[in-house]
Amino acid sequence: MNATTTRGALLAALACVLVGGSFTANSVLGDYPYAGGQFLRYGLACLLLVPLAGRGATARLRALTARQWIRLALLAAVGMVGFNLAVIAAERSAEPAVPGVLVGCAPVVVAVMVPMLDGRRPQRVVLYGASLVALGALTVQGWGRTDATGIAFSVCALAGEVGFAVLAVPVVRPLGPRLLSATVCGLAAAESALVSLAVDGTAGLRRLDGTEAAALLWQAVIVTVIGFVCWYMAMQRIGAERATLFSGLIPVAAACTAPLVGTGSYGAAQAVGSALVGAGVAVGSGALSRRRPVPDATVREEAEVPTAAGRGSEASGG
Numbered sequence: 001m002n003a004t005t006t007r008g009a010l011l012a013a014l015a016c017v018l019v020g021g022s023f024t025a026n027s028v029l030g031d032y033p034y035a036g037g038q039f040l041r042y043g044l045a046c047l048l049l050v051p052l053a054g055r056g057a058t059a060r061l062r063a064l065t066a067r068q069w070i071r072l073a074l075l076a077a078v079g080m081v082g083f084n085l086a087v088i089a090a091e092r093s094a095e096p097a098v099p100g101v102l103v104g105c106a107p108v109v110v111a112v113m114v115p116m117l118d119g120r121r122p123q124r125v126v127l128y129g130a131s132l133v134a135l136g137a138l139t140v141q142g143w144g145r146t147d148a149t150g151i152a153f154s155v156c157a158l159a160g161e162v163g164f165a166v167l168a169v170p171v172v173r174p175l176g177p178r179l180l181s182a183t184v185c186g187l188a189a190a191e192s193a194l195v196s197l198a199v200d201g202t203a204g205l206r207r208l209d210g211t212e213a214a215a216l217l218w219q220a221v222i223v224t225v226i227g228f229v230c231w232y233m234a235m236q237r238i239g240a241e242r243a244t245l246f247s248g249l250i251p252v253a254a255a256c257t258a259p260l261v262g263t264g265s266y267g268a269a270q271a272v273g274s275a276l277v278g279a280g281v282a283v284g285s286g287a288l289s290r291r292r293p294v295p296d297a298t299v300r301e302e303a304e305v306p307t308a309a310g311r312g313s314e315a316s317g318g
Contacts, residue, residue: 008237020253083160094150104137129284133248136276
């Protein structure tokens with residue numbers, strides 16, 4: 001892998017490890033109103049990201065078409081607010097491993113969908129790697145008790161995870177990672193506020209205790225601000241197909257951090273699953289191949305920008 005690809009892989013890995021570690025933080029927010037908590041998380045993240053958006057942010061937002069704004073709103077609704085709602089709903093009638101396993105299949109779906117939307121065939125090596133990643137996620141988490149409702153909401157969670165990557169592909173380049181993250185966080189905060197008012201009314205927000213405040217700060221600052229920017233920077237460098245391979249690190253990171261707070265253990269199954277995820281990432285990313293991997297739509301669009309313009313976009317967008 002060249003320097004750009006290596007940097008993209010490291011950014012994707014960091015983003016997914018941060019998200020996986022956030023599952024531990026989620027465990028202490030179980031009693032806080034969901035939509036109100038998401039409003040606080042994404043609202044704070046947006047406020048922190050706006051100063052980092054770079055010069056010309058307002059002009060870039062004004063240049064967006066109505067179709068692009070609709071895509072951004074769907075990205076926030078499906079990939080952020082909807083994804084979290086689906087996971088919570090699934091866990092009401094299924095053990096947490098069930099939505100985790102379904103979400104672990106996201107690399108396979110993205111490896112098929114992105115090339116199809118781009119008018120090309122899926123890359124065989126990426127599909128092989130994505131399948132290993134999905135198998136590794138299943139091995140790490142196992143399969144728990146569930147019913148038809150749990151399966152249905154778990155499939156919705158999978159759709160949300162896929163949407164978070166696929167819907168972002170055409171808007172990463174015009175906005176850049178930092179402005180894109182700030183924009184979708186602002187939209188997600190507004191959408192969460194509407195859900196909170198509709199579902200919980202005035203009870204949607206209440207005073208946070210110390211533990212809840214620390215968990216929410218972790219979610220907003222570390223997972224959302226740092227994690228989202230790293231994720232979209234990775235998509236710029238290695239494309240959505242290969243970046244999504246690293247989502248297999250989410251259950252691995254969750255399994256590694258769970259023993260720290262006494263909510264799980266790390267045993268032989270988790271070790272084998274972690275090895276499978278690592279092998280899948282190595283195969284799918286092209287790290288084991290001497291041939292240069294074929295870039296997907298996101299990477300090709302970046303490559304088409306002239307060198308000087310590319311440096312300007314990188315400086316302003318991330």
